[in-house]
Amino acid sequence: xxxxxxxxxxxxxxxxxxxxxxxxxxxxxxxxxxxxxxxxxxxxxxxxxxxxxxxxxxxxxxxxxxxxxxxxxxxxxxxxxxxxxxxxxxxxxxxxxxxxxxxxxxxxxxxxxxxxxxxxxxxxxxxxxxxxxxxxxxxxxxxxxxxxxxxxxxxxxxxxxxxxxxxxxxxxxxxxxxxxxxxxxxxxxxxxxxxxxxxxxxxxxxxxxxxxxxxxxxxxxxxxxxxxxxxxxxxxxxxxxxxxxxxxxxxxxxxxxxxxxxxxxxxxxxxxxxxxxxxxxxxxxxxx
Amino acid sequence: xxxxxxxxxxxxxxxxxxxxxxxxxxxxxxxxxxxxxxxxxxxxxxxxxxxxxxxxxxxxxxxxxxxxxxxxxxxxxxxxxxxxxxxxxxxxxxxxxxxxxxxxxxxxxxxxxxxxxxxxxxxxxxxxxxxxxxxxxxxxxxxxxxxxxxxxxxxxxxxxxxxxxxxxx
Numbered sequence: 001x002x003x004x005x006x007x008x009x010x011x012x013x014x015x016x017x018x019x020x021x022x023x024x025x026x027x028x029x030x031x032x033x034x035x036x037x038x039x040x041x042x043x044x045x046x047x048x049x050x051x052x053x054x055x056x057x058x059x060x061x062x063x064x065x066x067x068x069x070x071x072x073x074x075x076x077x078x079x080x081x082x083x084x085x086x087x088x089x090x091x092x093x094x095x096x097x098x099x100x101x102x103x104x105x106x107x108x109x110x111x112x113x114x115x116x117x118x119x120x121x122x123x124x125x126x127x128x129x130x131x132x133x134x135x136x137x138x139x140x141x142x143x144x145x146x147x148x149x150x151x152x153x154x155x156x157x158x159x160x161x162x163x164x165x166x167x168x169x170x171x172x173x174x175x176x177x178x179x180x181x182x183x184x185x186x187x188x189x190x191x192x193x194x195x196x197x198x199x200x201x202x203x204x205x206x207x208x209x210x211x212x213x214x215x216x217x218x219x220x221x222x223x224x225x226x227x228x229x230x231x232x233x234x235x236x237x238x239x240x241x242x243x244x245x246x247x248x249x250x251x252x253x254x255x256x257x258x259x260x261x262x263x264x265x266x267x268x269x270x271x272x273x274x275x276x277x278x279x280x281x282x283x284x285x286x287x288x
Numbered sequence: 289x290x291x292x293x294x295x296x297x298x299x300x301x302x303x304x305x306x307x308x309x310x311x312x313x314x315x316x317x318x319x320x321x322x323x324x325x326x327x328x329x330x331x332x333x334x335x336x337x338x339x340x341x342x343x344x345x346x347x348x349x350x351x352x353x354x355x356x357x358x359x360x361x362x363x364x365x366x367x368x369x370x371x372x373x374x375x376x377x378x379x380x381x382x383x384x385x386x387x388x389x390x391x392x393x394x395x396x397x398x399x400x401x402x403x404x405x406x407x408x409x410x411x412x413x414x415x416x417x418x419x420x421x422x423x424x425x426x427x428x429x430x431x432x433x434x435x436x437x438x439x440x441x442x443x444x445x446x447x448x449x450x451x452x453x454x455x456x457x
Contacts, residue, residue, distance in 0.1 A: 005312050007311070010358075038352075038354070053358050104401070105401070191422035
């Protein structure tokens, strides 16, 4: 399996990358860590005519706190975010999910933004972005625009980027003092393909009172999906065993899971209910 | 912008090389076909099996997922470079002694994964070793002897004594 031929471009800045994207549009792909793109090229599922390698665009490699968010540039490696004290402290949900992404060798090179742009319905980072309501900064030679996680993910392996655009930055909101977040994943083998997963972020007030809940499930649709019925059930309630059981049952009922070689839809539905209960129990433990 | 062949300069196992290759040339193929360093094995060619693992600037990488051209100027370590021309590296010795390989196809990848892992975590727990080894697949050994070898290599490299192995207990 060898990739088809392509023309190779190596811009030195985001601006230069954008002007190459304007020139080549749909013929081009952006190469960052290559951990999702290159397998698809090796299998010739993708045969871009032009590869725009952004690995020398040093203006895209950063993790910094900005306006109540942690901003992560397009060239920030998953491994760098995983070992970042800033991420551990300010975006604990991202820190919890990163060790589940691929393996060490892929996290050494794969980028946070690349994994998001790949939009795998069984990817960990899209569910984190959904649960935190992360903002996506999209750049092109026409300028910058910003979209929310729900607008960014369209369907399996499809995001909202136009052919001349690239994902330049993602902004994760800093965790509030009274919020609790949990990331859980079930797979058939450790670090194998996920059967299902769940990222949740719950804002608490007055002890066990849930003022806001965001639950993003992976493996229950062709994108990461917010479990909005469950969120509605939880908001304004005091978390206890009974409401947690009800939330789990509702998640099982509402889930419309994938059915594939890794797990049946029926199994995934059951797993989703268990994950919701397990995650909420953990939130409750932390609040107590 | 470049079409056709491009010049790639890499330092591999401490030696500088320069070759003209197509941009689509993968590092794994560059190592094997251009430099004739055939210790790097190719398994799945899509980043799953870990057989082709090498170190790029000290970090483990799937060499089947890296374009040589993109690495211009980088330092690469392959299995041939772990011990150089000297005796076996302590990690290789530990693999040899624990019978941590059968057909040996996956072994170069496991060795380089272990090099990086023990550098980051010189005194790992068994659970941490198992976690680190998810980087690579082995279809022969059932992994137990590999885990034992990594455990012994860690002790050897950190200067501690050997653990009693399954066989010596």
